[in-house]
Amino acid sequence: MTESNANQMWGGRFQMSPAEIMEQINASIDFDKRMAREDIAGSKVHAAMLAATGIITDGDRQAIDKGLDQVLDEIEAGSFEYSRALEDVHMNIEARLKALIGEAAGRLHTARSRNDQVATDFRLYVRGQIDLFDRALAVLQLALAQKAEAHAATVMPGFTHLQPAQPVTFGHHLLAYVEMIGRDRGRFQDARRRLNECPLGAAALAGTSFPIDREQTARELGFDKPTANSLDSVSDRDFVMETLAAATITAVHLSRLSEEIVLWVTPQFGFLTLSDRFTTGSSIMPQKRNPDAAELCRAKVGRIAGALQSLVLVMKGLPLAYSKDMQEDKEVAFDALDSLRLVIAAAAGMVEDMQPVPEAMQRAAGYGYSTATDLADWLVRELKMPFRQAHHATGSIVALAETQGVDLSELTLEAMQSAESGITADVFSVLSVDNSVASRTSYGGTAPHNVQKMAAKWVGQLENDLKRV
Numbered sequence: 001m002t003e004s005n006a007n008q009m010w011g012g013r014f015q016m017s018p019a020e021i022m023e024q025i026n027a028s029i030d031f032d033k034r035m036a037r038e039d040i041a042g043s044k045v046h047a048a049m050l051a052a053t054g055i056i057t058d059g060d061r062q063a064i065d066k067g068l069d070q071v072l073d074e075i076e077a078g079s080f081e082y083s084r085a086l087e088d089v090h091m092n093i094e095a096r097l098k099a100l101i102g103e104a105a106g107r108l109h110t111a112r113s114r115n116d117q118v119a120t121d122f123r124l125y126v127r128g129q130i131d132l133f134d135r136a137l138a139v140l141q142l143a144l145a146q147k148a149e150a151h152a153a154t155v156m157p158g159f160t161h162l163q164p165a166q167p168v169t170f171g172h173h174l175l176a177y178v179e180m181i182g183r184d185r186g187r188f189q190d191a192r193r194r195l196n197e198c199p200l201g202a203a204a205l206a207g208t209s210f211p212i213d214r215e216q217t218a219r220e221l222g223f224d225k226p227t228a229n230s231l232d233s234v235s236d237r238d239f240v241m242e243t244l245a246a247a248t249i250t251a252v253h254l255s256r257l258s259e260e261i262v263l264w265v266t267p268q269f270g271f272l273t274l275s276d277r278f279t280t281g282s283s284i285m286p287q288k289r290n291p292d293a294a295e296l297c298r299a300k301v302g303r304i305a306g307a308l309q310s311l312v313l314v315m316k317g318l319p320l321a322y323s324k325d326m327q328e329d330k331e332v333a334f335d336a337l338d339s340l341r342l343v344i345a346a347a348a349g350m351v352e353d354m355q356p357v358p359e360a361m362q363r364a365a366g367y368g369y370s371t372a373t374d375l376a377d378w379l380v381r382e383l384k385m386p387f388r389q390a391h392h393a394t395g396s397i398v399a400l401a402e403t404q405g406v407d408l409s410e411l412t413l414e415a416m417q418s419a420e421s422g423i424t425a426d427v428f429s430v431l432s433v434d435n436s437v438a439s440r441t442s443y444g445g446t447a448p449h450n451v452q453k454m455a456a457k458w459v460g461q462l463e464n465d466l467k468r469v
């Protein structure tokens with residue numbers, strides 16, 4: 001093609017259309033169209049500022065505003081026609097605006113570049129996602145804390161190395177996740193604080209000669225202030241990397257929760273049941289009930305962590321300021337953030353759905369001589385034995401029980417005394433799993449009274465959080 005207007009966007013300088021393959025590798029409209037709302041919000045605020053500073057007329061501003069409203073309506077209604085030839089969401093919207101309002105549309109891009117425009121749009125988008133995560137994570141925490149309150153005294157085995165270690169309560173175990181997710185929310189909030197500066201007005205990279213008011217656009221888009229360096233403004237994607245890092249850690253936490261659900265619903269553990277709502281059957285084995293939701297939550301961390309990795313590698317070694325490489329930030333981020341939203345919702349659903357089997361947990365809590373530490377502590381407390389010596393003595397008593405094939409509490413007093421002569425019948429009072437958990441009253445410990453208090457505190461706080469957000 002050689003006609004001078006063959007190139008829809010750059011007809012002034014360019015005489016030919018891009019090669020088909022160029023259009024394919026270059027166009028981002030297929031994925032960045034999901035920032036259309038943010039793009040229009042940014043343009044409206046930009047136009048208002050241009051009018052307020054006298055850079056465009058009020059008449060143009062009104063035409064632009066009305067035109068953008070119509071574009072938004074078309075997008076919401078699904079009637080907007082996106083064109084790949086127009087590369088991205090910014091150019092698609094501007095072209096449609098021009099078709100609707102004519103010449104005034106051409107003034108919108110005064111003192112602006114797609115470089116600061118895309119940086120602004122993406123910040124707005126990511127900020128919106130962070131706000132959704134905060135609420136979804138609070139819902140998940142509340143589900144965990146409510147279950148913890150109901151099961152503050154339900155005894156189960158605590159594991160290290162996935163070997164029975166010491167008895168804990170189910171409520172305590174669930175509250176561990178409430179703490180983890182609390183930190184996740186904190187990380188998202190930290191990212192949000194640093195993200196919340198407005199790059200609009202940095203223009204292509206150097207700022208602009210027009211007398212713009214960056215404070216105004218920043219304020220109207222809900223940012224705390226404008227970014228301070230125009231080069232940094234258009235070349236920074238820290239806000240995406242930070243958000244993906246926070247998303248990755250959250251996904252890691254939820255994959256650990258999911259793994260425990262997968263283990264605990266096996267007949268071998270039998271600690272939990274999930275209903276039909278969060279399980280699937282097998283096409284060949286009629287008896288099966290598979291925890292697919294938990295498995296998929298466990299797996300999604302792969303693509304979320306992958307997105308972080310991908311963006312870090314895109315950004316590595318990029319010279320300042322903008323390079324087209326940075327367009328590769330979006331697809332992976334969208335996918336990762338979508339995935340995380342799904343994982344959080346599925347996790348909350350499973351937590352609400354899960355029913356513990358207290359008898360199975362209680363039974364398993366006694367396996368593997370799990371109260372041996374209680375015996376050693378008794379020797380320290382009652383016989384004033386140094387802990388190391390008590391550890392050794394208890395080790396021989398465990399060995400004895402193992403040889404006899406019995407539990408610690410099933411050993412006779414005489415058998416105990418053969419290993420440590422000072423032992424009295426009082427020792428049996430600490431060997432039950434219930435006494436064991438009840439004795440862990442140190443701050444943050446698993447004693448049911450502690451767990452009850454901590455769970456109630458969380459429930460109150462989370463109910464408040466959810467009223468606010």
Ligand code: ARG
Pocket residue numbers: 028032088114115118322324326327
């Ligand atoms: N679609 C582009 C992106 O996502 C917008 C910025 C394009 N800027 C440019 N100078 N080509 O990064």
